[in-house]
Amino acid sequence: MNPALQDDDLLDDFSLEMTGKDVPGLEAARDSIPPGTRINITFLAGEDTATRLTAARAVKRLGFVPVPHISARRLPSRPALEEFLAGLAADGTAENVFVVGGDPARPEGPYEDALAVLRTGLLRQHGVRHVGITGYPEGHPGIAERTLWSALTEKAAAIGAERFGGDVITQFGFDVDPVLVWLEALRARGVHLPVRIGVPGPAGVRRLLGYATRFGVGTSASVARKYGFSLTNLMGTTGPDRFLRTLAERYDPARHGTVKVHFYTFGGLRATAEWITGFRHAATAGTRA
Numbered sequence: 001m002n003p004a005l006q007d008d009d010l011l012d013d014f015s016l017e018m019t020g021k022d023v024p025g026l027e028a029a030r031d032s033i034p035p036g037t038r039i040n041i042t043f044l045a046g047e048d049t050a051t052r053l054t055a056a057r058a059v060k061r062l063g064f065v066p067v068p069h070i071s072a073r074r075l076p077s078r079p080a081l082e083e084f085l086a087g088l089a090a091d092g093t094a095e096n097v098f099v100v101g102g103d104p105a106r107p108e109g110p111y112e113d114a115l116a117v118l119r120t121g122l123l124r125q126h127g128v129r130h131v132g133i134t135g136y137p138e139g140h141p142g143i144a145e146r147t148l149w150s151a152l153t154e155k156a157a158a159i160g161a162e163r164f165g166g167d168v169i170t171q172f173g174f175d176v177d178p179v180l181v182w183l184e185a186l187r188a189r190g191v192h193l194p195v196r197i198g199v200p201g202p203a204g205v206r207r208l209l210g211y212a213t214r215f216g217v218g219t220s221a222s223v224a225r226k227y228g229f230s231l232t233n234l235m236g237t238t239g240p241d242r243f244l245r246t247l248a249e250r251y252d253p254a255r256h257g258t259v260k261v262h263f264y265t266f267g268g269l270r271a272t273a274e275w276i277t278g279f280r281h282a283a284t285a286g287t288r289a
Contacts, residue, residue: 010248011280014261015067015169015196018269019044020051023058025269032273035063040098040132040169040262043071049084056093066093067132071102072111080109081117085126097123098132098169099155105142115151118158130165135195137182138173149189156191169262172198176246183256196262197247201272202239239275 015038018026026039033039041055052068059066068088075081088094099114111117114133123131133155136148143151152168159166168191173179179197186195200208244261251259265272 010244010251010259011261011276013038014263014276015040016263016269016272017042017265018055018059019267020047020055022265022267022269023055025267026058026062026064029270029273030062032270032277033064036065038065038067038096040067041069043069043074043100043102045074045103049080049087052084053087053091053093056088057091060091060093065096067096067098068093069098069100070114070117071100072114072117073102073104073107073109075107075111075117076109078110078120078122081111081120081122082126085122085128089126094127096130096132097128099123100134101151113151115155115158118155118162123164124162128164130167131159131162132167132169132196133159133193135168135170135182135186137170137179138175140171149185152186153189153191156193159193167194167196167260169196170198172200172264174243176243176250179247180250180256183259187255187257192257194258194260195256196260198262198264199240199243201263201265201268202275203266203268203271207266239279241279244279 016033017040019042039059041052041059043052056066056068068084070081070084085094088097099117101113117123118131133152135152136143139145140148156166156168168186170179170182183195247259253259263272263276
C-alpha cells in the first residue's frame, strides 16, 4: 500500500452528484453524508431553471456545498445564462459551479462549449469563485482525443486567468490503468488542478453498463472482472471497492497530483453514502488489524 494514501484517505472530501429531482433522496440521505460535502447538481434536458435553483437551495439548506452544473450547449441564449446565474447569486449558491459542454449534437444557443461560457465574464460578475470542468480518461465517443486535450488545457488556462479556484471531474470508468495514464499526461501538459476521479456508486450491473455505453466507457470482460462483476451476470449489483483499493495502492502524488473522488449516484444518494461509510469503516478496521 502506498503510505501516502490509505483506502479511507482517498475518500476524504469526496463529492456526490444528483439531479434536480433528487431532493427527497438527499433529504433521506442527509445523516449519512458529512456536512460540507460538495454536491453537484446536473443540468439535464427537461429540468427547468426553477427546478435547478430549488435543488441548489436544498443542498445549501441541508448543510452541503451546492455545485450547480451549467451545460453550455443546452443554454438557449445569453439572457438564459444570466438568469440562471442571477438566481444562484440571489440564493447564495453561485460560489461553486461546474461547466460542461453538454450532450446536444448542436448547440441550442450561442455557446458551443464550456470554454465559451468561461469566456463570457458572467461567472465572475455573479459571484462564482470555483469552477469545475470535465476530463475523459477513456476519451469521448463523439470528440477526438486531440480536441479533448486542447479543450481541457484551454479551460484550465481560462480558470487560471480569471483567478478562479478549480478542479477537474472525470467521467466514470471501471479500469484504473487509463485513469493513471491520463493523470500523468494531464500533469505533463501543465494542468495541476485537483482531479476528482469519477466512480459509480453501488448500482445494478445492467444499469451501470447502460450508462457506460452512453458515455463511451470501455467495458471488456477482463476489465469487468478487475472491477468486480461479470458480463454474464447482469442481475447482480456492484460497487467501486476494487477500483478504489487499486487506485489507492498505485497513486503517486508526485506523478498524479492532487486526487479526490466524485461519485455518480444514479439516483441512489443514500445507498452511495451508506456504501462510503461502510467502505471507510472496513478500511480503518483493516489498517488497525
